[in-house]
Amino acid sequence: MNTSGTVIGIVGSPNHDGRTNTLISAALDGAASTGRAVEKIQLADHVVDACKDCLPWVCKDNLKCTYPDEAFEFLSQKLLDCGALILGTPVYWWDTSGMIKYLILKMFRIYARTAPLKGMPAFGIGIAGGTGNGLISGLRPVYHFFQVMHMRAIEPVPVTRFNFKKATERAKELGEQIAEMAKQRTPFNDLEERLLWYDALPYLGMSxxxxxxxxxxxxxxxxxxxxxxxxxxxxxxxxxxxxxxxxxxxxxxxxxxxxxxxxxxxxx
Ligand SMILES: Cc1cc2nc3c(=O)[nH]c(=O)nc-3n(C[C@H](O)[C@H](O)[C@H](O)COP(=O)(O)O)c2cc1C
Known part of the structure; x- marks a missing residue:
């Protein structure tokens, strides 16, 4: 189990220099301030293909997508090797970006059974940069990913144009926090403990x-x-x-x- 790897920040927006990038950069600055190595990945440079749900379901055993997908190979290897993950999504129609969903769905198909990311610290940032609608619902698929993969996620950062500065500061603080957490992974003892952990996180259970x-x-x-x-x-x-x-x-x-x-x- 890798407990000393890099903190990676994924910018899940097609815009390299948009708000998601600003927030992920701040979070990585926070992580880097602890002395830990950080790496930013622009998802737009590595767009994963849709999972084809092919049968027989061999990928759960050989841990490899049956179809050639360089972007997925690159990203999944980064996830397997890293010490902590910060996943930033723009909110599109009150939801997570499609690029992130394609990555998540392929990760589920191949790795949900073996959960190689168990205990990995993580948090999500969602920027609803228009009306602000979906500032929480846009984060839920990201936290569903963390939960299904047994990751040790901490509180999310819901962002709008109206709280942008404060949220950027919070992203930096949480970046620092997960960099510290990356020193020692703490996997959940059982399903019940994991589900309760996720229930206790702020924002995600909002009506x-x-x-x-x-x-x-x-x-x-x-x-x-x-x-x-x-x-x-x-x-x-x-x-x-x-x-x-x-x-x-x-x-x-x-x-x-x-x-x-x-x-x-x-x-x-
Ligand atoms: C297809 C699409 C749907 C969007 N839906 C929402 C939305 O539901 N709520 C919102 O506040 N902003 C919405 N926006 C605005 C984006 O969240 C905003 O532009 C954000 O800054 C994008 O992140 P980026 O700057 O990193 O690209 C939408 C933008 C696009 C392109």
Missing amino acids: RMEERRLLAGHTTQALPKNADPGIACGLARADVLSAAGRKLEAMKAITQVYDSGLEIFEKK
């Missing part, structure tokens, strides 16, 4: 309403100091409505806060 409230909260935190304090108070009103079981009204109150916050943000 759609909670996710939308988080997003609206991002917009209020980005408000200028002279903004109408009534905007942020709308979130407290939404909470009261929600607690009273008036869910639809609560959701609408959240949307109102989001719309007001967005309008001011875009004028800045």
Whole structure:
């Protein structure tokens, strides 16, 4: 088991220089600050083919895709050899990028049974750089990957345009944290422990309403100091409505806060 390898950061966006790249770079800076070797991989340079779900299912035994796929060979070897993983995805339609999903699905098909990444520290970064919708749902497939592969993932970094600076700082802190964790892998003792670990991670279990409230909260935190304090108070009103079981009204109150916050943000 490799416990001393490089921390790799995968930029799961077709844009080499976009926001995902900025966030992954910050996380790798954090990891590098501990003295650990880091490597950034641009997924756009290594696009994995779709798994063909071919039968007989030999790849789970010979641990090799039956079809030639240089990108997968390159990436899977990097994953097998590394000490920790940071996986960054742009959020597309409230979901993880297709390039990442193709990588994940092939990893599942070949390695889910043997789980060679067990105990590997990891975290995911999801940037919902448009409306901000999907800031959590876009991260879920990434954490599903970590969970199925028995990896020891720590909290995700959900990012929007509204919390970008703070999230970049958080990515750096977590990069430092997983670099430290990479010194000693700690695999889960059993399935139950693993499932509970993942249940305890923040953000991922949020309902759609909670996710939308988080997003609206991002917009209020980005408000200028002279903004109408009534905007942020709308979130407290939404909470009261929600607690009273008036869910639809609560959701609408959240949307109102989001719309007001967005309008001011875009004028800045
Ligand atoms: C096909 C597509 C779908 C998108 N869907 C969403 C979305 O659901 N929510 C959101 O906030 N942004 C969405 N965006 C915007 C991207 O998240 C945003 O451009 C992000 O910065 C992309 O990351 P990058 O800068 O690393 O390329 C979408 C962009 C594209 C191209």
